[in-house]
Amino acid sequence: MLSRLLPDRTRKYVAEERECLASLQRVLDRFDTPEGDKSALLRSIAQLDSLFLLVVIGEFNAGKALS
Numbered sequence: 001m002l003s004r005l006l007p008d009r010t011r012k013y014v015a016e017e018r019e020c021l022a023s024l025q026r027v028l029d030r031f032d033t034p035e036g037d038k039s040a041l042l043r044s045i046a047q048l049d050s051l052f053l054l055v056v057i058g059e060f061n062a063g064k065a066l067s
Contacts, residue, residue, distance in 0.1 A: 016050055
């Protein structure tokens, strides 16, 4: 569902990220990786399909800028 909301370029970046994380998962499966690390990686992969919330806080009319 999320992919329908993304521009083509962003969709490409997400697909590349998914490939990188899947590759890392295959490497970790070869080693005695702690379950906590494996589950953290699985959560990261799942989060690629989720929306996120960004909150900008500051004084009213103070001009918020990304840095």
